[in-house]
Amino acid sequence: MGFDWAFFFDRIVNPGAPYLNALVRTVTMAVLAMVLGLLIGLVVGFGRLSRYGVIRAACAFYVWLIRGIPVLVLLVMLFSGMAAAGLFRFSDIELLGLKLTASFQAAVIGLAIHEGAYMAEIVRNGVQAVALGQVEAARSLGMSSWQVTWRIVIPQATRVIVPPFGNDFNHMLKTTSLASVIGVQEIFLLTEAMSATTFKSFELLTVVALNYLVLTAIWNTIQGVIETRLRAHEIDRPVRTWWQSLVVYLSPTPGSAERRA
Amino acid sequence: MSGGARKPLVRALDVRKSFGETAVLRGVDLEVQRGEVLCIIGPSGSGKSTFLRCINQLETYQAGRIYIGDDLIGYRESGNRLLPLPSRQVVLQRRHIGMVFQQFNLFWHMTVLENIVEAPIRVLGQPLAQAREQAMRLLDRVGMTAKANAYPMKLSGGQQQRAAIARALAMNPELMLFDEPTSALDPETTGEVLAVISELASSGMTMIIVTHEMGFARQVADRVVLMEEGQIRHEAAPEQFFGDKAPARLKAFLSTIH
Ligand SMILES: Nc1ncnc2c1ncn2[C@@H]1O[C@H](COP(=O)(O)OP(=O)(O)O)[C@@H](O)[C@H]1O
């Protein structure tokens, strides 16, 4: 017995088409949920700063409610719970020649609803972090509220929002494994299915764990490069291209290291 | 009223403003002629900032009138009632009133040059080349040419404030408002900012300056007013204002400053 190294390396070198499909599904699910979650977060986050009390209250309620419900419960409620109650049943659809299964749709929407509540707080903090003085200076120059929002508030809020957004995406890549519960064929569900037939579950789980690790490591690098570019105004070295940003991000200069820590 | 040539650029008539229960402006009456430099001094909390902010509509006043030239600021008169202007028109009225803040308020994500060309391009629709050329002229005027491509966080307070003055001038204002422009600066850099403001004053710009720098006020102002408890309490040419014959109350206030 013991750890079957040969089997382990074979799984890494020859993952096979079903596993690669599942990997694509995992990443797609995370990206779609994150994009939708960001949209929800923008609406709800700005809603929490609305001048209308009703809108503020509704958005605060959304955040409070969703942050109080485990994602797992939310996913099952959306997919099975609502169908059981006859409220709504997801069904497979074709979109641009791609088949989106019912469970995949439910997973994306559930994860997005969950993420939206967290993004709303991130967006709200980001907007509030933009010094009121700069907004007033922009208004005093005759800029319209639209121009102030697009030219001053959003670019600066983005700098504040990107780091926590990136951390959430890192989380999201791993949270997608919960979608296995409602039958989405992502890498964790596939791993479990293979374990049942090969009885090499520890080797297979190690592979899938490594897989999540690689995904998050890739994302962390991308995030670091994006953050480096957004901090161009604080960095003495040129970061005009993506390549320069990557070099600055990876190089252990005091400036970048202290910001990354 | 005297003839058209003497028509003041700024006319404030019985301007009132409260925050909730607190009456902050309790009937401000003030005129500023074209080309005049007016300094406002007064104790902290007396409503100086609020008054400047009402002129520029960062706050709305609740009663009285403020005219810039012939424009009634923030309102339209209908019979005896004041109806608030839609924000589109508020934005238009603000264009030619420049404001310089105590905390500089440069746009943190833009270089000095980008800070200056932003509004001329976005608000006035100036072509980039023209806006840049004007910006470089203004930077030369405030002695900041070398810092055109620096980000605000790399600048000293005095440099930031001079850039902020150039930014306001880029909109070609007919009136400049300064709200304690040197209060956030250390003594070394205060001088360089005051020099820029003095130069601007001698160029004929109409200005209202809130300041605690009495020496500066005395030298640069055509007229000085004392604001207390939301009203203009005293008003004189600088020689009289700071002279021996000033009223006792004014002397008492001035003595608290130095
Ligand atoms: N946005 C606000 N909300 C409530 N009170 C305010 C606000 N702005 C100013 N005040 C109050 O109005 C008074 C006058 O303030 P201000 O105009 O800033 O005085 P000054 O500039 O002369 O020091 C102060 O008592 C201040 O606390």
Ligand SMILES: [Mg+2]
């Ligand atoms: Mg003040």
